[in-house]
Amino acid sequence: MNQADILVYNGTILTMDDQNKIIPDGLLAISGNTIHHIGRGEKGSVSAEKEFDAEGGLILPGLINCHTHAAMTLFRGLADDLPLMDWLNNYIFPVEGKMDDDFVRVGTLLACAEMIMSGTTTFCDMYLFEEEVARAAKEAGMRCLVGEVLYDFPSPNYGRVENGFIYTEALIERWNGDSLINIAVEPHSTFTCGVELLVKANDLALRKGVPLIIHLAETRQELEEIDKRFGKRPAQHLKDLGLLGPHLIADHCVHVSKSEIELIADHKVSVVHDPESNMKLASGIAPVPEMIARGIRVGLGTDGCASNNNLDLFGEMDMAAKLHKAQKLDPTVMDAQTIIRMATIDGARVLGFEELTGSLEVGKRADLIVIDINKPHLIPMYNPYSHIVYAASGHDVIHSIIDGRIVMEDRRLLTLDVEDIIGRSKEKSKKVREWVGVFD
Numbered sequence: 001m002n003q004a005d006i007l008v009y010n011g012t013i014l015t016m017d018d019q020n021k022i023i024p025d026g027l028l029a030i031s032g033n034t035i036h037h038i039g040r041g042e043k044g045s046v047s048a049e050k051e052f053d054a055e056g057g058l059i060l061p062g063l064i065n066c067h068t069h070a071a072m073t074l075f076r077g078l079a080d081d082l083p084l085m086d087w088l089n090n091y092i093f094p095v096e097g098k099m100d101d102d103f104v105r106v107g108t109l110l111a112c113a114e115m116i117m118s119g120t121t122t123f124c125d126m127y128l129f130e131e132e133v134a135r136a137a138k139e140a141g142m143r144c145l146v147g148e149v150l151y152d153f154p155s156p157n158y159g160r161v162e163n164g165f166i167y168t169e170a171l172i173e174r175w176n177g178d179s180l181i182n183i184a185v186e187p188h189s190t191f192t193c194g195v196e197l198l199v200k201a202n203d204l205a206l207r208k209g210v211p212l213i214i215h216l217a218e219t220r221q222e223l224e225e226i227d228k229r230f231g232k233r234p235a236q237h238l239k240d241l242g243l244l245g246p247h248l249i250a251d252h253c254v255h256v257s258k259s260e261i262e263l264i265a266d267h268k269v270s271v272v273h274d275p276e277s278n279m280k281l282a283s284g285i286a287p288v289p290e291m292i293a294r295g296i297r298v299g300l301g302t303d304g305c306a307s308n309n310n311l312d313l314f315g316e317m318d319m320a321a322k323l324h325k326a327q328k329l330d331p332t333v334m335d336a337q338t339i340i341r342m343a344t345i346d347g348a349r350v351l352g353f354e355e356l357t358g359s360l361e362v363g364k365r366a367d368l369i370v371i372d373i374n375k376p377h378l379i380p381m382y383n384p385y386s387h388i389v390y391a392a393s394g395h396d397v398i399h400s401i402i403d404g405r406i407v408m409e410d411r412r413l414l415t416l417d418v419e420d421i422i423g424r425s426k427e428k429s430k431k432v433r434e435w436v437g438v439f440d
């Protein structure tokens with residue numbers, strides 16, 4: 001091995017492999033879209049067309065945002081400090097009703113720029129006009145799992161839900177075999193989707209062999225609503241409809257009982273933890289330590305920008321680590337290494353991408369980031385895991401490579417025109433102001 005396309009050297013490599021191997025003075029070589037070599041070594045041993053000197057920084061797998069509504073970047077800060085149902089029914093759903101495909105396209109490009117610049121290389125999206133999300137991600141060069149949100153009321157994209165299924169199936173066909181873009185079937189939640197919709201969505205996901213994604217047990221109101229309609233708790237409701245299985249990704253799972261945790265574990269359902277959104281909307285605290293202890297795969301997500309209000313997974317990692325310590329009055333729960341695994345390899349497992357990404361190993365796709373640690377707030381460094389979770393932020397990510405393609409170099413985006421995206425986003429925000437009729 002002495003020739004490669006891209007070489008990253010002079011950094012500490014956090015592989016996040018099964019042994020959590022750390023390689024000091026690491027050297028990582030990429031050929032095409034694949035990691036070709038990882039080890040200790042001087043750069044002289046390999047030559048490459050493009051070389052990155054990590055300058056003693058950290059080289060780690062690109063972060064994986066397992067739950068977002070990317071285009072909601074355009075609603076950032078629009079309506080804060082409100083109860084979830086008020087926020088959804090009086091602000092978010094009404095403005096979403098006026099959106100079109102170009103709105104989602106611009107919002108998603110803005111999200112992709114923000115995500116790459118804060119170290120995310122893979123994201124999972126649920127929203128409207130998802131064809132535009134897929135295209136924007138492709139343009140940005142990001143890996144993703146995306147799907148059109150399905151619910152029982154008319155969608156500004158597809159109208160009646162029957163058309164939503166046709167739209168979803170077309171997405172699956174169109175993007176089949178793409179190196180970066182993957183499609184899921186995405187019913188919104190137990191309280192916005194009736195039995196018929198949920199069963200049909202599950203059938204489609206199973207028939208096409210793609211993941212099924214749903215918001216589950218996010219709030220107490222959802223518990224009350226499902227109890228009123230069916231006399232059951234939400235996870236039990238999904239089990240009785242046949243939805244629980246390894247193909248299901250359940251976002252939030254804040255209000256799950258002990259027996260529901262057993263159900264989720266027994267059916268090998270994956271869970272996504274979104275601590276900042278759950279805190280901001282006062283939804284509650286998901287029993288994540290209990291779920292991890294029971295062997296459930298748990299990834300980390302930011303949720304949409306209207307309930308966070310950013311897509312920086314570094315902040316999410318910090319919050320996830322501290323929230324559970326405070327709740328349990330135990331500083332040993334949710335240690336930094338566990339948290340980084342949630343944001344990398346465990347996130348990849350949640351999305352079904354563990355063969356491709358989530359750890360730095362020979363043969364996997366080259367999805368990685370470099371963190372510049374030569375900054376006052378990152379000096380000295382005794383423990384790289386601690387630094388990433390408790391001291392670093394997304395702004396410290398200096399280079400990013402996705403699928404063997406350099407997407408950010410020295411904090412300059414190479415796939416997207418940030419100035420143009422910012423200009424178009426500001427234009428869209430004028431529309432949002434008109435729609436809600438405030439701030440003027």
Ligand SMILES: [Zn+2]
Pocket residue numbers: 067068069215251303304
């Ligand atoms: Zn969400």
